[in-house]
Amino acid sequence: MLEISFTDDGHLHLEGRFDASQVGLAEAAFDKIERSTVVDFSKLTYISSAGLGVLVATYRRLSETGENLTLRHMNQSVRNIFRFSGLDRLFKIE
């Protein structure tokens, strides 16, 4: 189960598991992003290549207009997936 919410400061919060069964839900939320945005991973426990795909697609769309995503507060397990995939070099991770 994945829960996605936008806070008043415009940050996007992810909570739960970002797996292939959640792609439709996630795409609907990420498609609303039009400007540079901070994505808070502090309550995300799991991500697979399906979740990475949504993030990369959003990154590519935003980069066409000079915008980007900053990924913040991911746990070590999730961070490892970014490292294994090489995407830790693509995204700004704080």
Added chain:
Amino acid sequence: MTKVTTERMTRDDQSEQRFERNLSALPAVFDFVNTFLAAHRVGGEEAYAITLAVEELFTNTVKYSAATEPIHLCLRTEGEQVVIVFCDSGGKPFDITRATDVDIDRPVGEVHPGGLGIHLIRCVMDEVEYSYTENANMITMTKKLE
């Protein structure tokens, strides 16, 4: 039915199930894997790795195999390791151990997520073996437990 043990790996055990070849079956796949891992007190990075490998293999098979038969998944313990046997019956031979790996050092402008699933499986599992027997792709993955 998986036997719940009071200590991890007190005896070798096996659990198996067939799943509809559809992404809508993924929650049931996760339930099956999580139940097995909880019963054997496998958690943390090891549980993440096993769950990830199963998801990546299942979703790849659903997306790219033209077969229609259910996917057979078997999890078992062998001493201090978990063995995952994934059987894709009716599919054309596809040896994931010989699939071209993604280039994670590619330029940023060329980044796309395609092919990452198999790459991640290789990263998180200790062994991945492939065979094609009786018209079925059989992938056996092993995760050692610390």
